[in-house]
Amino acid sequence: MEKVDFIKLCQDSAKANNHELSAKLLPSARQYLLEHGLGKLPVIWLETNDSGDNNIAFMNTTYPYLNQVFRDMIDLLYSNTFMAAQGTDALQLLEDTMNHYQGKFTLVVEGAVPAKDGGLYNVIARTKKGPLTALDAVVRLGEAAQYVVAIGTCASFGGASSAAPNVTGSVGISQVLKRQVINVSGCPVNPDWFVGTLAHLLMYGPPEVDELNRPKLFYGATVHRHCQRRSYFDNKEYAKQLGDIECMFSQGCSGPRTGSDCPYRQWINHVSWPVKVNTPCIGCTNRDFPDGSAPFFSPLPQKTTSHKQQPDMGKERP
C-alpha cells in the first residue's frame, strides 16, 4: 500500500464510521512489514506527570486490541505500566534498550515534565546515584531516540498538569527537547490516533503534521466542521440545557476551535463521543486545554481566556 492510499484509508474509514480503520490497518501493516523485511517498533514508554489516563486509553484500543499491538506492532521494552520486570531489573532493561537501540527506538512520553526545582516533582525511579527525574530521563532518552511521540495533552502541551497556577513548572516535552516531537494530543488520547500514528511510523516514518506538530490525518479538521449537530448551529437552534438534542454551542462547546475527528471517529469501539451524549466538547486536544476551555459550560465568547484568534467557525481550518 502506498502512503497516499494509507492516508486515504484512515480518513475514509473515519468518515464512513464503519469502524474499519484498525481492522484494515493491522493486516496492511503486517503485510508491509513482511514485504519490506522490517521488524516491530522498539518502544520506551515513560510515564511522567499525568493521570495515567493515556495508558488506560491505549488499553481500550480495539482492532488491534492491546495484545495484538504488543504482538504485531511494537516491542514495548520499558513501560512502568505494563512491564513484568520491576526494581533494578526494570532499570537494567531501560539501560540495555537505550544502548542496544541507540537512534532506533521510539520514545513515547505520557505526561508533562515538571521543570521547576530540578524536576524533583516527578521522579521516574530512585537509584543509588540519586533520583532519575522525568526531566533528566526525557532529555537523555529524547536525544537518543529515532522518533519521539507525546501521547496525550499533558505530554504534548502541558495540559492539566501545567494548568494555572502550575506550581510544578510543568511543560510539554517539546519544551525540553531540541528535536521534532510528534504530538498526539487529547485528554485522554483516542487510541486510534495513537495506534494510527505508530502504524504510520512503522510503515512510512513521521506523518504529515499540523502547526502544532500533530498528525493531520486525525487533527486536520475541527470538531465543529464535522459535527452531527451542525445543521442546528447553522439554523441557530441551540440547546437550552445539557441533555438537549440541539447545538451545544450555548452550553460551552469548544468544537469550533478544536481540531479532532471525534464526530466521525468516536470513542471506545467507536460507540459515542461527548456531543452525542448531549454535553459540550471541552477542547481537550487543544494547546491551551484546560485553561482555554474554562468555564467548560460557558459559551466560547465567555471563556476566561479570550479566543480572539479562533478560526472562523464556518470555515475549514487550514
Next chain:
Amino acid sequence: MQKILFSPVTRLSGLLSVELSVDQGTITEADVSATMFRGFEYIMRNHHVTDAVYLTQRICGICSMAHGAVASYLLDQLYDNDINENAQYLRNIMFGADFLQNHIRHFYLFGLPDFVIMPNQPPFLSQNCTDCRLNQKDNNRLATHVTEAVKAAEKSHQILALFGGKAPHQHSFLHGGVAVPPTVDKITQALALIDDIHDFVNRYMLPDTELISTCYNDYYHIGETDGRFLSFGLFRFGNKNEQMLWKSGVLDDGIVTQPQLELIREDIARAWFERAKWLDDGEIRPAPYKSGAYTWTKAVLYQGLHHEGGPLARMTINGLYNGGTSTMDRIAARTLETLLITELIKEWLCKLKAGPAPICQKKELVRNQAISVTDAMRGALLHCAQLQGEKVEKYDIITPTVWNFSPKDEYGNRGPAETALIGTEIPSSELKFVIPGRIIRSFDPCISCATHILDARTNSAVQLKHYFLSRLSTLSQQLHNSMTTGDIISYQPIWVSPN
C-alpha cells in the same frame, strides 16, 4: 542489616518507590515513596464550581469516574438538586462499569505477572520467575487469559462510554443527573456487554483467582495489616443521594462505627510539604528538598490512626467477606467484588426505564461549601469545596491511596502498606522485589491519585463539622434500611481465607 531500594515498583498507575530495611531475612522498616506531585487542588481554584466534574476526573485515569461521581454529589448538595431513580440507576451502572474496568485490568495486567510466568517477550522481559508455582499447563492457560481480560476490560469501558460519551473522563454523569437518555437500544447493548463481562468473570477471573489463592495460600498470612478498615460506602440512591447500597463504616477492634469526618487529620511530618508560617492562611506548600521526608503523599489519620480502604475493607464492613487482612484477602475480595458488581449492573439495567435524559440542574447555589464522599475502586474518596460566589476558593481531595500509602506520622506510626511489609520474610535475595511487589500491588496503588494536598488545619472540613454531623446521622438511619439484595448477602466464595 541491609537496605533494599525497590524502584520503580512497576505495574501500577503512577510512580512508586519503596525503601526497605532487611535484618536477618526479615523486613524491619519500610518507606513507601510516591515520587510525583501535580497539585490539583491549586488547579481547581478560581474555576467555576461546575468545572469540577470534568476537571477532577483528570486527577486519575484508572478511576476517573469516581472523581466525576463524588464531584457530582458535591454539586448536587451545592445546588440542592433532586435526582430521580432512573438517573441513580444510570449513574451507578456507569460508576460500576469503571470498577469492573479497574478490577479486571488490575488483576490481569498488573497482578498476574506476580504469580504467572508470562511469555518471554516484551513487555514481559526480565520477569523474575523464582517463585512462580503453577504447573506448566495451568500457568500457560492463565497467561493466555490476558487476551480475554483485555477484551472484557474494554467492554466495561464501552458500557461507560455508551452512556458517558467517552472513557476515561466521561461527560454525561453530571450534577442534576445524567445528560443522556437511556434508550432501549443503549440498554440492550449494555446488557449484551455486561453479559459478556459476567461470563468472563465466571469463566476466567473467579477460577483464576481461586487457583492462585490455592497455590500461594501462604499469602493469606503475608502482608497482613492491623485490620483497621474505613469505607465511605458505595452506590448512592435516593432523591438527595442519601442512601447507599454498600454502607460506610469504620472497623476498629471488630466494631463498626459510622465515619465522622471531623475525626480525619492529616500529617506532613514525613511528606515533602512545609507549612508557610509567615503566611496568614498558614497554608502548606510543596517542599521537595525537605530533609527527613520521603514521599509526596501525606499521612491521613482517622482518630489518630491509619486506616486501610479498598474492596477488602468495603466487603468486610458490609459483611460480604469474612476473612483476614492479608495480601491474598485483598486480591480475593477484589475479584469477589467484581462478580458482585457485574450482577448489580445487570439488575440495574433491567430496572432502568427507557426514557428522556434524567437530568435537572438547578441554577442557584444554596450553599457556599460542601463535602462529599464515596468509596472509589481502591477505597475512601473525599472532595470538599469552599466557594466565593460561583468560583472555587478552595478544593480539597483525599484519595484512597493517600490512606493506603500514608507515610509515617509524626509519632512514627506506619500506614497500611508499610505495616503490611513489616515482618515479611525475604528468604533469598532473588525474592527481594518479588515478595514486596506482591504485597504492594494487592493494595492496587494509584500514585497519580495519591499525590494531592489537603490542609486539614485550615480547610473547610473543620468548618463543615456541624453540617456534616447532621448529615451523617441522617445517613446512618437510612443505612439500616439500605437496599441490599438477598443473593449478594448469601454469596459465599469458596476460596476465602482459611482462618
